[in-house]
């Protein structure tokens with residue numbers, strides 16, 4: 001199964017992506033995680049991405065799309081994947097559709113996690129990551145950057161909901177609640193039954 005997880009920063013995409021991908025037996029591919037690993041590893045890609053990330057802006061499409069195309073060509077992604085944080089613009093979504101078509105594949109579903117903005121600001125400002133045994137705040141989770149990231153989401157990424165709805169691929173779920181509850185909604189929307197088999201996806 002080839003799935004895109006859509007939702008604003010703080011909607012719980014990273015957490016849900018790990019759990020759902022495990023249940024689907026496909027890799028969870030997070031562009032944010034790949035960028036962060038490159039920034040910590042001081043690679044050329046990390047150097048190019050860092051300034052955009054620190055400002056809460058999107059890394060330009062040409063850098064991001066090339067990185068994702070390479071990642072999707074790896075053997076573990078051949079039979080399916082769950083994308084977390086990509087696409088984030090209509091142009092990226094079109095590129096994804098075209099590169100999959102070249103390989104004779106297509107996306108099966110876009111699952112959107114819906115959370116209202118007040119809840120997002122609350123979650124992001126309190127979020128901490130475990131790095132080398134210490135809980136730290138991501139630079140881009142600082143209040144002024146959070147506001148900008150939400151604006152960027154509204155302007156550049158939210159239109160993807162309509163894009164995937166038109167393609168007949170969109171399922172939306174309420175992503176407020178306990179992690180387990182949200183996972184259950186997600187798996188139901190993706191048509192996964194308790195025995196782990198995929199059935200017909202539920203309409204949004």
Ligand code: AMP
Nearest residue numbers: 031032052053057058059064085086088
């Ligand atoms: P995330 O962990 O998904 O919130 O991503 C953190 C940051 O990485 C974003 O604020 C962007 O600067 C960058 N990023 C991640 N995914 C993308 C993407 N698909 N397109 C452009 N920039 C991205």
